[in-house]
Amino acid sequence: MGRNTLGTLEQAVMMVILALGDGAYGVAIRDELSRRTRREHTLGAVYTTLDRLTAKELLVSYLGEPTPTRGGRAKRYFKLTGDGRQALDHAVNTRHELEYGLGLAGKGA
Amino acid sequence: MGRNTLGTLEQAVMMVILALGDGAYGVAIRDELSRRTRREHTLGAVYTTLDRLTAKELLVSYLGEPTPTRGGRAKRYFKLTGDGRQALDHAVNTRHELEYGLGLAGKGA
DNA sequence: CTATTTCTTCTACAATGTAGACTGATGTGC
DNA sequence: GCACATCAGTCTACATTGTAGAAGAAATAG
Numbered sequence A, B: 001m002g003r004n005t006l007g008t009l010e011q012a013v014m015m016v017i018l019a020l021g022d023g024a025y026g027v028a029i030r031d032e033l034s035r036r037t038r039r040e041h042t043l044g045a046v047y048t049t050l051d052r053l054t055a056k057e058l059l060v061s062y063l064g065e066p067t068p069t070r071g072g073r074a075k076r077y078f079k080l081t082g083d084g085r086q087a088l089d090h091a092v093n094t095r096h097e098l099e100y101g102l103g104l105a106g107k108g109a
Numbered sequence C: 001c002t003a004t005t006t007c008t009t010c011t012a013c014a015a016t017g018t019a020g021a022c023t024g025a026t027g028t029g030c
Numbered sequence D: 001g002c003a004c005a006t007c008a009g010t011c012t013a014c015a016t017t018g019t020a021g022a023a024g025a026a027a028t029a030g
Helices: A008-020 A026-037 A043-055 A082-099 B008-020 B026-037 B043-055 B082-099
Strands: A059-063 A076-080 B059-063 B076-080
Touching (some): A008 A026, A008 A043, A008 A076, A008 B008, A008 B082, A026 A043, A026 B082, A082 B026, B008 B043, B026 B043
8 A cells, every 4th residue: 555646637636726725625626627627527526536535645624614605515625635745746756757858838729 | 439538657658659759669668667757667557558549549550670689579669649649738738737826846856 | 494505425337557477479509 | 490588569357547427415595
């Protein structure tokens, strides 16, 4: 139990959580993820990933207060753990190592 | 037939193929991949990925001449197709979109 | 108290990741 | 030629990730 290779979605979700700072809960993560990847993602897919990352202790979650809006039940917020941060950094480094020397684009549509 | 999300290994293999240019055949790909990711990969794992990418027409392969070294049988070389190049570029762009604004490291251990 | 909205959990299956055994093709040295 | 060491690629099987959609729980409005 130590082999740690993050999948594409896993990395994406972790990055989105960093981007959202506080306020990183299920629905918000899903929306920001869809926005940044220009692609729809279902809540189920996102939560599954969130759960697995939490099980691997790369994320931790805590419950917030319910907001006084209709249906505003308590949200579960997520943030990276030290291990999570480390795993993500490692993935980013590996990525750079792979891209090194290639003339890969970087412009969007 | 349109769903196109490249996995971590798939992207890595494609990048390594670009990095190797000509000379991108199984064993060489495995070695360069292991070197860049600082991690061992088995031939089986690499070939499986190579086959799947070929099936998706993101790669094409062609046989080379046998080299006159002991056991030097003919190698199967791989290169990206137009679709492959496009899929990789897309993945890279999405990645940048995700990293945008985060202060992610870039230095290795 | 039931309808509706917001958010989360559960279940199931498809796609990717990974390992290791197995097969085929060459040369080497007797 | 024959047994063997090498280099390369194929096949099989199972673990981990990706993805969807249905179901469940909490909250407010009326």
